Structures are given as structure tokens and as C-alpha cells.
Amino acid sequence: MFNAIAQAVGYQTLMDQPDIHLDLKRLDLIHPHISGNKFYKLKYNLQHAKQLGQDTLITFGGAFSNHIAATAYAAHYFGFNSIGIIRGEELADQRLNHTLATASQFGMQLEFINRQDYRNKEQPDFLAELQSRFPNAYIIPEGGTNSLAIQGCKEILSEQDRQNYDVICCAVGTGGTITGLIESSHFNQNILGFSALKGDFLTSDVTHLTAKKNWKIIDEYCCGGYAKTSAQLIEFIQFFEKQYQIPLEPIYTGKMLFGIFDLIEKAYFPPHTRILAIHSGGLQGRQNLL
Numbered sequence: 001m002f003n004a005i006a007q008a009v010g011y012q013t014l015m016d017q018p019d020i021h022l023d024l025k026r027l028d029l030i031h032p033h034i035s036g037n038k039f040y041k042l043k044y045n046l047q048h049a050k051q052l053g054q055d056t057l058i059t060f061g062g063a064f065s066n067h068i069a070a071t072a073y074a075a076h077y078f079g080f081n082s083i084g085i086i087r088g089e090e091l092a093d094q095r096l097n098h099t100l101a102t103a104s105q106f107g108m109q110l111e112f113i114n115r116q117d118y119r120n121k122e123q124p125d126f127l128a129e130l131q132s133r134f135p136n137a138y139i140i141p142e143g144g145t146n147s148l149a150i151q152g153c154k155e156i157l158s159e160q161d162r163q164n165y166d167v168i169c170c171a172v173g174t175g176g177t178i179t180g181l182i183e184s185s186h187f188n189q190n191i192l193g194f195s196a197l198k199g200d201f202l203t204s205d206v207t208h209l210t211a212k213k214n215w216k217i218i219d220e221y222c223c224g225g226y227a228k229t230s231a232q233l234i235e236f237i238q239f240f241e242k243q244y245q246i247p248l249e250p251i252y253t254g255k256m257l258f259g260i261f262d263l264i265e266k267a268y269f270p271p272h273t274r275i276l277a278i279h280s281g282g283l284q285g286r287q288n289l290l
């Protein structure tokens, strides 16, 4: 059901030098509301929810979550009710930001919970209680990452992508997207993940999700943590958008490209490396900042 609404994604060459070739795969163009990697992550989950006969989708996220925005639209379009459990009870009394206002317009019912309770969102007890409150609901974890999401993300790389590139780069949040890329990669390709979060827990998370070893996640370009920025990052994004006329956002894709450009400058990649960077979308989040 999802493939019918996908728009063509293109490639754009960012660098074509004797020593390095860098292309960008524009998953941000796949759909105006189910953007980038979220399209692949939701695809098999919604099919499964339909097969089970569930009429409601429940998921989790922060106030800026691309996953919340994408799920709200997908639920609306494919005829599900949706409930978004949002981190931060103080938000209940505030004017909704762009992400939450859009989700709400698409019919998502928002439930705000405090940060303490939000931490329990993967606990079996918490999930069982939620399921008993909403027996007709299909529950999707935060960021959309589960085995069906990984299955969908295996479809990001085409056969040509497996043939044409030595390195595949992506932004990492919960690790579902990079796991799909790793699982579908050719054994002599390397997958390099740029973490949006501080710390090396994502490396251990992904180690549990795949047996392959041709990958690495670095957090050197997370600028101090999730949704944190630096003057250098903002300057880079402004340079990039002016140079290539391609929009980025500062939470994921901006950090990834900031990292790729810096690593190229530091001659991290061996000569003649052909790199494919994945533009995973997420541009709806820019409008919260305007």
C-alpha cells in the first residue's frame, strides 16, 4: 500500500574529485509528509497493523519528532486512528509547535506524559497496560524502530547502490535505519553512521541487531547531544544549503554532512573512495525553528 504513494528519489553529486566521489540519495523527496527513512520504517508496520485488523496506531516521541509527524499523516491517509504519547507533561499547557499542531490536524490524539513515565515506554508492564487500555491498537516504539522497520529500511539501497559505492553514510537516532542499511549492504561496503546523540550505546544496540561487522557509528559530530547545535554546525548548514540548494536540518542530516565534509578534509577516506550519503528527510522539523 505504501509503494503507491512513493515519489521518485533522485541522486545528487556533491563532490566529484579525483580522490573522492560523494553522492546524496534524496529520500527527503519520497513523500511530503512521510519523509525519508520514516517511509521505510512505517511501511511494513502499517501493513501488519491492517492484517491484524487493528484500527488505531499508538506511538511515542518528543515534541519535534519526525516519526510522530510521519505516523500521524500515515494513520490519517491509511484510515487508522492515532495516538501520540509525547514526552513532557508541561507541553499540555503550551501552544502546540509546528510538529504537534500538524500531527493534531491529521487527527492524532496527543497524550503528554512526564519524563519519568516516558522512560518506561519499553517496559513490558507499561506496554501491557497500554494495550489493555487500547485493545484495538497497534503499538509502534519510539522512532519507529522494530524488526518490521528494519525490514523496510533494507529497501533503501538499490542493487546499483550496492555496486557503485564503497561507503554508505547515514544519520543515526535509534539505529533502525542503519541496521537495515547494514543488513542489505554488500560485504565489501562500509556503513558509517553519524550519531545524533552522545555516547556509544548505539554501537551496542546495533551490535544486537546485526551479525555483520562492516559498519561503525561515531558520535564526534553530535555537537554535544540530541538536538544540540554549535555555531560551526549552523555555519556549515548555511554554507551547504547555499552551495547545493538542498535543505538540511540540524538534528540529523546537518550533523551527518558536517561530519562527512570534515572527514573528507581530514583525508579519513582512502583515495578513490565512492561515498553515498543518505538524506533521511526530517525537514518538517525546520519549521519549529522559524
Ligand SMILES: *Cc1c(COP(=O)(O)O)cnc(C)c1O
Pocket: 036, 037, 066, 067, 143, 145, 171, 172, 173, 174, 175, 176, 177, 178, 252, 253, 280, 281, 282, 283
Ligand atoms: C528518525 C530520523 C533518523 C534516525 O533514524 P533511526 O532509524 O532512528 O536511527 C535520521 N534522520 C532523520 C531525518 C530522521 O527523522
